[in-house]
Amino acid sequence: MWRRLFATVPAFRAQKAPCRSFKSSRRSDKDVFEEVEDQFRAFRKKAVKAMPGSDWSPFELTPGLPPERADVVIIGGGVVGWSIAYWIKRKERTRGALRVVVVEKDPTYSQASTVLSCGGIRQQFSLKENILLSLESADFLRNINKHLWVTNEDPVDLQFNHSGYLFLASEKSAHVMEENYSTQRYAGAKVVLLSPSQLKERFPWMNTEGVALASLGLENEGWFDPWSLLNAFRRKALSMGVYQCFGEVTGFRYSTQIAEVAEGDFVDFRRIKCVNVRMPNSLEYQPVECPVVVNAAGANSGKIAAMLGIGLGPEESVSGIPFPVEPRKRFAYVVHCPDGPGLDTPFLIDYSGVYLRREGLGGNYIAGMSPEETEEPDISNLDVDHEFFQEKVWHHLAHRIPAFEKLKVSSAWAGFYDYNTFDQNGILGLHPLVANMYFATGFSGHGLQQSPAVGRAIAELILDRGYKTIDLSAFGIKRIIKKKPILERNIV
Amino acid sequence: MLKVLIPTIMLFPTIWLSSSKWLWTTTTMNSFLIAFISLTWLKWTSDTGWNASNSYMAADPLSTPLLVLTCWLLPLMILASQNHINSEPVNRQRMYITLLASLQTFMIMAFGATKIIMFYIMFEATLIPTLIIITRWGNQAERLNAGTYFLFYTLAGSLPLLVALLLLQQSTGTLSMLVLQYSDPLLLNSWGHKIWWAGCLIAFLVKMPLYGMHLWLPKAHVEAPVAGSMILAAVLLKLGGYGMMRMMVMLDPLSKQLAYPFIILALWGVIMTGLVCLRQTDLKSLIAYSSVGHMGLVAGGILIQTPWGFTGAIILMIAHGLTSSALFCLANTSYERTHSRTMILARGLQMVLPLATVWWFIANLANLALPPLPNLMGELMIITALFNWSPWTIIITGMGTLITANYSLYMFLTSQRGSIPEHITNLSPSHTREHLLMTLHLIPIILLMLKPELMWGWCN
Numbered sequence: 001m002w003r004r005l006f007a008t009v010p011a012f013r014a015q016k017a018p019c020r021s022f023k024s025s026r027r028s029d030k031d032v033f034e035e036v037e038d039q040f041r042a043f044r045k046k047a048v049k050a051m052p053g054s055d056w057s058p059f060e061l062t063p064g065l066p067p068e069r070a071d072v073v074i075i076g077g078g079v080v081g082w083s084i085a086y087w088i089k090r091k092e093r094t095r096g097a098l099r100v101v102v103v104e105k106d107p108t109y110s111q112a113s114t115v116l117s118c119g120g121i122r123q124q125f126s127l128k129e130n131i132l133l134s135l136e137s138a139d140f141l142r143n144i145n146k147h148l149w150v151t152n153e154d155p156v157d158l159q160f161n162h163s164g165y166l167f168l169a170s171e172k173s174a175h176v177m178e179e180n181y182s183t184q185r186y187a188g189a190k191v192v193l194l195s196p197s198q199l200k201e202r203f204p205w206m207n208t209e210g211v212a213l214a215s216l217g218l219e220n221e222g223w224f225d226p227w228s229l230l231n232a233f234r235r236k237a238l239s240m241g242v243y244q245c246f247g248e249v250t251g252f253r254y255s256t257q258i259a260e261v262a263e264g265d266f267v268d269f270r271r272i273k274c275v276n277v278r279m280p281n282s283l284e285y286q287p288v289e290c291p292v293v294v295n296a297a298g299a300n301s302g303k304i305a306a307m308l309g310i311g312l313g314p315e316e317s318v319s320g321i322p323f324p325v326e327p328r329k330r331f332a333y334v335v336h337c338p339d340g341p342g343l344d345t346p347f348l349i350d351y352s353g354v355y356l357r358r359e360g361l362g363g364n365y366i367a368g369m370s371p372e373e374t375e376e377p378d379i380s381n382l383d384v385d386h387e388f389f390q391e392k393v394w395h396h397l398a399h400r401i402p403a404f405e406k407l408k409v410s411s412a413w414a415g416f417y418d419y420n421t422f423d424q425n426g427i428l429g430l431h432p433l434v435a436n437m438y439f440a441t442g443f444s445g446h447g448l449q450q451s452p453a454v455g456r457a458i459a460e461l462i463l464d465r466g467y468k469t470i471d472l473s474a475f476g477i478k479r480i481i482k483k484k485p486i487l488e489r490n491i492v
Numbered sequence: 493m494l495k496v497l498i499p500t501i502m503l504f505p506t507i508w509l510s511s512s513k514w515l516w517t518t519t520t521m522n523s524f525l526i527a528f529i530s531l532t533w534l535k536w537t538s539d540t541g542w543n544a545s546n547s548y549m550a551a552d553p554l555s556t557p558l559l560v561l562t563c564w565l566l567p568l569m570i571l572a573s574q575n576h577i578n579s580e581p582v583n584r585q586r587m588y589i590t591l592l593a594s595l596q597t598f599m600i601m602a603f604g605a606t607k608i609i610m611f612y613i614m615f616e617a618t619l620i621p622t623l624i625i626i627t628r629w630g631n632q633a634e635r636l637n638a639g640t641y642f643l644f645y646t647l648a649g650s651l652p653l654l655v656a657l658l659l660l661q662q663s664t665g666t667l668s669m670l671v672l673q674y675s676d677p678l679l680l681n682s683w684g685h686k687i688w689w690a691g692c693l694i695a696f697l698v699k700m701p702l703y704g705m706h707l708w709l710p711k712a713h714v715e716a717p718v719a720g721s722m723i724l725a726a727v728l729l730k731l732g733g734y735g736m737m738r739m740m741v742m743l744d745p746l747s748k749q750l751a752y753p754f755i756i757l758a759l760w761g762v763i764m765t766g767l768v769c770l771r772q773t774d775l776k777s778l779i780a781y782s783s784v785g786h787m788g789l790v791a792g793g794i795l796i797q798t799p800w801g802f803t804g805a806i807i808l809m810i811a812h813g814l815t816s817s818a819l820f821c822l823a824n825t826s827y828e829r830t831h832s833r834t835m836i837l838a839r840g841l842q843m844v845l846p847l848a849t850v851w852w853f854i855a856n857l858a859n860l861a862l863p864p865l866p867n868l869m870g871e872l873m874i875i876t877a878l879f880n881w882s883p884w885t886i887i888i889t890g891m892g893t894l895i896t897a898n899y900s901l902y903m904f905l906t907s908q909r910g911s912i913p914e915h916i917t918n919l920s921p922s923h924t925r926e927h928l929l930m931t932l933h934l935i936p937i938i939l940l941m942l943k944p945e946l947m948w949g950w951c952n
Binding site for chain 1 (some may be wrong): 631632633771773830831832834836837838840911912913914915916917918920
């Protein structure tokens with residue numbers, strides 16, 4: 001009977017009637033318990049925002065604002081600035097005793113001298129202080145993971161190529177090189193002098209015509225990755241509690257004491273009370289009250305010094321002497337030469353001024369040259385002048401290394417030197433007219449290689465009252481005021 | 493009483509109606525006048541102790557020293573704030589001085605109150621101007637946190653006190669100290685009475701502060717401007733001690749057992765805060781923690797309820813008030829010049845500010861209870877009373893004294909001795925105002941050494 005009933009309705013059986021389910025929500029693959037747990041999870045996430053441990057606050061604070069009060073404000077987040085921050089934190093005897101704030105204008109570091117550097121480190125200077133700074137820094141870099149490793153993070157890899165520097169001297173400057181050699185050996189650098197024949201034997205790809213003497217660094221010289229060093233310092237300093245702030249220093253609040261000198265003139269002594277830090281892309285600024293300011297702003301140090309009136313006084317007075325650091329543009333060209341010198345290529349510096357180093361393992365090299373004083377490139381931008389390579393650099397390069405007659409420029413970039421127009425050496429220490437601003441700038445191209453030791457020196461100045469490891473009083477600002485430059489006797 | 497209270501209230505029109513050129517001069521002079529008039533309270537004319545012109549406000553040997561301290565402190569606070577408030581618009585300066593004067597008024601009424609409920613209302617009322625001073629004129633973003641801790645710790649402790657006072661009114665019919673001191677001992681034999689005992693005292697223990705409930709104090713002291721720190725350290729903490737002394741009269745015999753944990757906490761706090769002081773890097777924080785330690789001794793002295801304990805407590809309260817306020821003023825002179833409270837960055841100051849070093853030296857010697865200063869007298873009486881109560885406390889109090897000496901010397905040596913960092917070699921020299929301020933703090937301590945009967949409380 002049932003079969004007959006169903007047999008009369010074949011059409012209905014073929015087509016199922018549309019059937020609505022009783023649930024109003026969508027069908028999900030999870031079962032009831034998982035759904036309940038999901039809801040609990042969402043609730044807990046919302047509740048966390050209201051709990052005391054969260055950083056929700058009823059006042060809308062701009063994110064990234066620096067603290068209102070700090071102990072040391074370091075202007076400039078390059079390798080020198082972060083090195084100083086690290087060393088101050090390392091030398092404070094109680095944890096959390098000092099609040100250090102590093103203010104950096106550009107979070108992308110697009111124009112920072114540190115990351116645009118070729119990354120070389122050498123001890124072949126003529127000034128004992130420079131040699132010692134580089135030696136200490138090389139020692140730091142060789143043991144970098146003892147200093148800058150953070151628990152649970154990857155160890156630091158600087159890609160330090162210990163290939164050494166090779167300076168070439170002509171007849172005219174060979175005696176300077178010999179004197180420098182004895183200074184360097186006395187200070188502890190591992191350098192060796194080579195005659196042209198020894199040079200040819202060691203580096204057969206070189207054309208030794210015109211070379212009277214060469215000096216080669218055997219240890220602690222070479223090149224490394226500046227970005228890795230910057231990030232290593234930054235990561236370690238942040239883990240030690242340094243505050244990082246992205247903003248631009250637009251001015252200072254300072255108090256002035258007017259003193260009368262012997263001749264009856266009046267001198268303004270300034271003491272910085274607050275640093276005004278302006279937030280990026282905004283008019284909002286935060287005055288950070290601090291007792292100590294460190295100017296590690298690199299190419300922009302002169303601008304920061306001018307905000308305090310250094311250089312803006314009457315011409316014959318001390319305050320009329322401007323701070324002599326200004327940006328100078330230098331180019332680096334990456335060239336590809338398949339027949340070029342191999343792995344043993346040192347950082348070659350020719351007496352004509354051209355320099356070259358190996359980059360990587362694929363036949364690429366980085367070359368460059370210091371331009372003449374009268375032909376300084378325009379500093380308003382970081383555009384590369386390829387004509388400079390074609391006309392100046394290539395000629396000397398090809399003369400020195402014949403294989404480079406056939407090469408291809410794969411890319412190029414430009415970076416600023418924080419150029420000390422007075423004597424091209426670093427300026428460290430306090431300015432006589434500003435009571436509490438320490439300067440650590442003006443390294444004119446060798447800031448990166450001296451940054452670990454410079455950081456320690458400034459930390460010693462701030463916390464220990466004077467230099468303890470290397471005496472860098474020769475690099476003080478006094479020499480600029482007394483107009484007694486200490487020049488490097490380079491052969492370049 | 494009224495001859496001091498009315499001029500204090502009339503300070504308000506003085507502040508708002510003075511011209512801006514004479515604002516600080518007139519307020520300072522007027523508050524000095526009030527301070528000198530308040531010294532007349534020190535002459536006790538009646539043998540029973542209470543100097544009462546009416547039945548609502550009176551002064552007795554317990555409250556007179558604290559009243560004089562309060563009145564003495566207002567001109568000192570105004571002197572100390574003159575420099576850092578100067579840069580603000582005039583009306584804000586007037587507001588600041590009004591808050592200080594209102595604190596003075598509330599505290600005169602608190603210490604002079606005979607009705608305990610009046611004391612309670614004034615106790616609570618002092619919270620508001622202090623909160624405004626901390627959160628409006630403090631230096632950093634952390635001051636909001638500090639204000640919250642300060643307000644809510646004290647409020648949480650004092651709500652039970654209100655209930656306890658109402659219960660007391662219900663059971664005895666009066667809340668006047670003049671009457672209650674002669675009433676029969678209350679029958680306190682149930683659990684409810686034990687909780688009532690705790691309710692009476694917790695507010696004052698939090699205010700003192702007792703070691704376990706002291707978290708608000710370092711925050712409030714560090715974030716407050718100098719006048720706020722001075723009034724907090726010198727007088728507001730003593731409100732707690734004074735309240736405890738008044739309430740203990742009617743809390744017998746429960747106190748004999750129930751006071752044990754609090755005495756132990758107080759004594760333990762002396763050692764712990766002393767050790768914390770040795771590790772502090774912030775100067776004001778160090779002085780704040782030392783306040784906790786000293787007041788722990790005071791709390792111990794009050795809770796054992798012996799005459800020497802009370803006497804030692806009140807002497808230590810007065811001496812500590814003046815010393816702590818002096819130390820905060822000195823820390824402020826260093827802060828105004830170097831803009832840092834960190835001890836590492838402002839050290840070796842003897843080379844730059846030699847006379848200030850003398851004040852630092854005397855203030856630190858007072859802090860470590862050097863004989864013959866009254867700080868030692870107070871501490872010694874409390875230690876002796878505690879030893880009599882239980883010989884074992886000598887270990888804790890002895891260690892506490894040693895550690896106190898340790899951190900006081902550490903504070904002096906770090907801030908004054910040693911080589912001076914190069915960035916503070918040219919600080920502006922000390923102002924006469926600062927020397928005057930320190931003299932006015934330290935001369936009373938030295939004079940009190942010569943006539944301590946003024947602060948002995950009931951032991952005459």
